[in-house]
Amino acid sequence: xxxxxxxxxxxxxxxxxxxxxxxxxxxxxxxxxxxxxxxxxxxxxxxxxxxxxxxxxxxxxxxxxxxxxxxxxxxxxxxxxxxxxxxxxxxxxxxxxxxxxxxxxxxxxxxxxxxxxxxxxxxxxxxxxxxxxxxxxxxxxxxxxxxxxxxxxxxxxxxxxxxxxxxxxxxxxxxxxxxxxxxxxxxxxxxxxxxxxxxxxxxxxxxxxxxxxxxxxxxxxxxxxxxxxxxxxxxxxxx
Ligand code: BEZ
Numbered sequence: 001x002x003x004x005x006x007x008x009x010x011x012x013x014x015x016x017x018x019x020x021x022x023x024x025x026x027x028x029x030x031x032x033x034x035x036x037x038x039x040x041x042x043x044x045x046x047x048x049x050x051x052x053x054x055x056x057x058x059x060x061x062x063x064x065x066x067x068x069x070x071x072x073x074x075x076x077x078x079x080x081x082x083x084x085x086x087x088x089x090x091x092x093x094x095x096x097x098x099x100x101x102x103x104x105x106x107x108x109x110x111x112x113x114x115x116x117x118x119x120x121x122x123x124x125x126x127x128x129x130x131x132x133x134x135x136x137x138x139x140x141x142x143x144x145x146x147x148x149x150x151x152x153x154x155x156x157x158x159x160x161x162x163x164x165x166x167x168x169x170x171x172x173x174x175x176x177x178x179x180x181x182x183x184x185x186x187x188x189x190x191x192x193x194x195x196x197x198x199x200x201x202x203x204x205x206x207x208x209x210x211x212x213x214x215x216x217x218x219x220x221x222x223x224x225x226x227x228x229x230x231x232x233x234x235x236x237x238x239x
Contacts, residue, residue, distance in 0.1 A: 012125025015152060016139055019044070019143045020123045021173075026077075026111035027087050033077070036148040041074040041170060045161075046126040046136035050082045050090035054160045057100050058138075061163045063108045073145070074239045076171050079113040081121055081136055087112045131156055132186045144177075174236040177226055190229035194222075 013020055019034045021041075038071060046054040047064075062076055069076060080087075091108045098104065113120060115136075121127050126136040139156035152174050155161055172183040181193040195201050195215050202212035204220040217223040 008041070010125050011123060013141070013149045013152075014068055015149055017149050019141065019149050022120050022123060024120060025084055025114045028109070028111040029085065031057075031077070031111055031113065034143055036085070037075060037077075037143070037145075038147065041072070041145060041174070042142060043069070043074060043122070043166060044077045044141040045078065045169070046079045046121060046139045048132065048135035048137070048157050050086045051093070055080075055098055056090075056094060056098055058160055058163075059094060059108055060098060060100050060103045060106045063106050063110070064103050065167065066110060068167060069170065071237055072167075072170050072174060073236075073237050076110040077113065078108075079115050079120055079126070079136065080109065081115050081118050081127075081134070083116045084114040088113060095200055124215045125211060128154075140166060141171065144173070171180050171232075171236065173230050175227065178235040179232075181225070181227070183195050184224075189232050192224040193227055 023035050024031050065092050095107050119138045126139045129136045131137050140153040142151040144150045151169050171189055184194055206212055207217045207223050214225045215223050
């Protein structure tokens with residue numbers, strides 16, 4: 001079975017592609033994706049199964065951080081190949097019983113998609129047969145306000161995601177868009193950013209001679225500038 005599935009061509013969107021559209025039932029009602037989210041950033045993420053421990057810690061963490069994501073115009077949408085009643089029962093159990101770190105009484109109010117048919121998981125390449133033929137891996141798709149896939153991250157079943165990293169990804173993408181820059185390794189808000197290559201921001205000579213305002217170059221191809229955290233926040237934070 002696994003070998004047969006592994007031989008099948010895998011469908012999945014790529015970075016820069018329009019997010020594949022679908023309609024689905026969710027714990028918050030019907031969803032028409034990504035049309036319902038035009039004008040917003042969305043994190044569409046899958047988890048292997050309801051009533052499993054790592055997924056429980058992930059949902060508690062994501063739900064606790066939801067307002068922080070919304071402050072950056074970003075909505076969360078979960079998915080597993082479980083049905084609606086399983087989702088509802090699991091989320092109720094999380095609220096009524098689960099304690100993880102300093103989190104308890106956590107209500108998950110973002111939608112969780114019923115994908116018993118695996119229609120959506122298959123469309124998004126969330127089933128990786130070498131890992132598991134009947135469960136989605138921990139996939140993360142960051143989709144921009146125009147419905148374009150901007151980042152894809154995959155984790156295996158055994159590895160819980162780092163949600164601070166997902167928030168950093170959202171802020172980095174939004175900063176890159178707002179200021180037409182790129183972000184270096186391990187960038188954090190307030191760190192210097194990479195300015196675009198010579199031509200779009202001064203000639204190589206002007207950059208190296210220090211003639212481009214606020215830009216510092218180590219070599220013709222490696223120039224940075226400061227975007228103070230407050231300026232970045234003012235550009236990307238919506239609440
Ligand atoms: C978990 O979420 O705990 C889990 C789910 C599937 C496989 C292994 C762990």
